[in-house]
Amino acid sequence: MKKTGFIFAVLFLIFLFCLELFAADMAPIKLNAPDKDRGYSLTKAVSMRASAREWNGKPLELKDLSDLLWAADGINRPEKFMRTAPSYRNVQDISLYVVMKEGTYVYDPGKNVLNPVAAGDFRPLCAMTQTTVANAAAVIIMVSDLTRFNVTDKCEKIKWAAVDAGVISENINLFCAATGLTTVPRATMDVEKLRAALKLEETQEPIINNPVGYGK
Numbered sequence: 579m580k581k582t583g584f585i586f587a588v589l590f591l592i593f594l595f596c597l598e599l600f601a602a603d604m605a606p607i608k609l610n611a612p613d614k615d616r617g618y619s620l621t622k623a624v625s626m627r628a629s630a631r632e633w634n635g636k637p638l639e640l641k642d643l644s645d646l647l648w649a650a651d652g653i654n655r656p657e658k659f660m661r662t663a664p665s666y667r668n669v670q671d672i673s674l675y676v677v678m679k680e681g682t683y684v685y686d687p688g689k690n691v692l693n694p695v696a697a698g699d700f701r702p703l704c705a706m707t708q709t710t711v712a713n714a715a716a717v718i719i720m721v722s723d724l725t726r727f728n729v730t731d732k733c734e735k736i737k738w739a740a741v742d743a744g745v746i747s748e749n750i751n752l753f754c755a756a757t758g759l760t761t762v763p764r765a766t767m768d769v770e771k772l773r774a775a776l777k778l779e780e781t782q783e784p785i786i787n788n789p790v791g792y793g794k
């Protein structure tokens with residue numbers, strides 16, 4: 579059993595190495611300026627918010643991806659680099675990793691660009707046993723940089739990281755409710771395999787994810 583596990587681990591590393599060769603082909607994705615006038619009112623969005631776990635597999639249109647990421651944690655006060663989501667002491671510890679069929683990107687809210695992280699489809703690592711998640715157009719993973727917290731206790735860092743990630747996740751939930759997209763906040767994901775695939779540092783902690791897409 580242990581030997582089988584070792585062989586799978588080696589095969590997974592070889593698989594990641596092969597994907598690395600293709601990653602060089604991935605170009606940054608320039609996002610649109612946000613459309614701040616779309617969607618239902620906040621009160622109607624709150625009244626409609628509900629988790630759903632089925633997607634039709636179609637990729638997100640650029641305008642939807644752009645507006646979604648801006649609503650999640652974009653810049654809403656550019657003169658002070660302040661964000662749509664609040665964060666503990668404004669440490670802005672959360673990065674949004676966008677896992678799509680062709681590869682994973684990380685959101686740069688200042689430049690309004692998605693920067694390539696790794697080629698290949700890692701949605702199954704987010705799905706695990708919830709297989710429908712692998713059919714979402716994008717899985718947004720909230721990843722905290724724990725070095726941003728000026729506290730020594732790791733439990734406390736994780737506590738504030740979880741709150742910061744949860745706030746962004748709710749922005750995604752409400753944006754989806756307001757615009758007809760489908761999502762669910764999820765703790766489920768293969769954190770260790772995602773760490774390797776997305777080349778995360780030890781101090782980067784994936785907290786929660788939201789698969790997003792068009793419902794069935």
Ligand SMILES: Cc1cc2nc3c(=O)[nH]c(=O)nc-3n(C[C@H](O)[C@H](O)[C@H](O)COP(=O)(O)O)c2cc1C
Binds near residue numbers: 628629708762764766
């Ligand atoms: C912190 C957190 C973790 C969750 N993890 C999962 C998950 O791993 N898989 C899943 O299908 N739903 C997950 N959910 C969604 C809940 O199951 C869902 O919100 C709950 O059943 C209430 O349904 P509603 O969102 O439609 O109101 C999670 C929700 C939260 C807040």
